[in-house]
Amino acid sequence: MSEPVTALNNTSDATGIAAVSEIGPVGMITLRGDLNASYLRKAAAQIAGVDVPAPLGCNSSDNRGIAWMSPDELLVMCPYAEAGETVEKLEKAIGSNFATAANVSDGRAVFRVSGPLAREVMAKLSPVDLDPAIFKPGMFRRTRLAQVPAAFWMTDDETFQIFCFRSVAQYVFDVLKVAAQSGSAVGHFPLAEGQSANT
Amino acid sequence: MLVLTCHACGVTAEETEFHAGGEAHLKRFGPGSSETDFEGYLFMRDNPKGVHFERWRHVYGCGKWFHVARDTMTLEVFGSYSAQTYTPPDDLIAQIEDKRPDWTRKAATA
Numbered sequence: 001m002s003e004p005v006t007a008l009n010n011t012s013d014a015t016g017i018a019a020v021s022e023i024g025p026v027g028m029i030t031l032r033g034d035l036n037a038s039y040l041r042k043a044a045a046q047i048a049g050v051d052v053p054a055p056l057g058c059n060s061s062d063n064r065g066i067a068w069m070s071p072d073e074l075l076v077m078c079p080y081a082e083a084g085e086t087v088e089k090l091e092k093a094i095g096s097n098f099a100t101a102a103n104v105s106d107g108r109a110v111f112r113v114s115g116p117l118a119r120e121v122m123a124k125l126s127p128v129d130l131d132p133a134i135f136k137p138g139m140f141r142r143t144r145l146a147q148v149p150a151a152f153w154m155t156d157d158e159t160f161q162i163f164c165f166r167s168v169a170q171y172v173f174d175v176l177k178v179a180a181q182s183g184s185a186v187g188h189f190p191l192a193e194g195q196s197a198n199t
Numbered sequence: 200m201l202v203l204t205c206h207a208c209g210v211t212a213e214e215t216e217f218h219a220g221g222e223a224h225l226k227r228f229g230p231g232s233s234e235t236d237f238e239g240y241l242f243m244r245d246n247p248k249g250v251h252f253e254r255w256r257h258v259y260g261c262g263k264w265f266h267v268a269r270d271t272m273t274l275e276v277f278g279s280y281s282a283q284t285y286t287p288p289d290d291l292i293a294q295i296e297d298k299r300p301d302w303t304r305k306a307a308t309a
């Protein structure tokens with residue numbers, strides 16, 4: 001059995017206004033098909049252990065989850081070591097119906113940005129309205145981070161989980177680090193009550 | 200800045216999350232067509248100052264194609280609609296006619 005190696009060896013940086021770290025490897029399976037079909041919804045929900053999210057949503061618990069990627073695509077997340085067997089389980093559950101499942105874990109890099117100012121860091125890099133009243137935990141967004149495609153969701157009020165293509169992992173880490181560098185707080189979003197931030 | 204709403208997934212974002220796909224509702228002329236028709240299909244495009252129908256792709260998002268009706272001068276977006284159609288929806292046309300009384304829809308896009 002070969003040892004999985006993430007793009008940046010799970011490097012991290014906590015010197016800025018939010019902590020940035022690579023948190024791979026994560027098992028990721030692209031599941032494409034008719035998202036309204038009960039055979040697909042049942043298979044995905046049962047195997048991922050969470051409900052199929054509404055459009056533009058993500059349901060996750062610990063290291064499992066399902067993210068809504070497009071009108072005909074879901075991303076099923078699981079522990080890295082289980083990705084292979086999860087694909088087999090999905091294919092078996094789908095049976096003779098049409099849907100495709102592919103293990104894409106090694107093609108991606110996963111990051112976490114956390115802290116009271118995490119929203120600001122993300123807002124500097126993507127064309128997404130990250131106002132706390134608009135973008136909330138449980139929502140999922142495919143977009144860009146500076147110049148590369150990426151997707152993210154919030155696992156709680158101050159934590160973003162991000163994934164991007166593995167080939168641009170260094171770029172994404174660097175650009176997140178620059179957006180989070182110390183002294184760069186903008187103060188655009190109101191902090192939640194009781195929160196204080198290292199600006 | 201141009202702000203578009205993807206008809207496929209409903210996300211509203213500024214234009215850098217999308218990619219423009221050129222004029223909408225072209226009629227394809229393929230093998231066997233006259234040279235003039237083929238040339239027109241390949242190269243001849245409208246470039247109106249005002250109301251225009253375009254194809255766009257939500258390239259950094261859901262990846263789907265959709266249509267947009269907008270004003271090329273003011274960047275006002277009248278609406279987005281499905282890619283799976285040959286013509287803009289009637290209610291969108293009516294809304295544009297309302298806002299731009301001197302605009303008439305070009306017969307060729309009908």
Ligand SMILES: [Zn+2]
Pocket residue numbers: 205206207208209210257260261262263
């Ligand atoms: Zn979309």
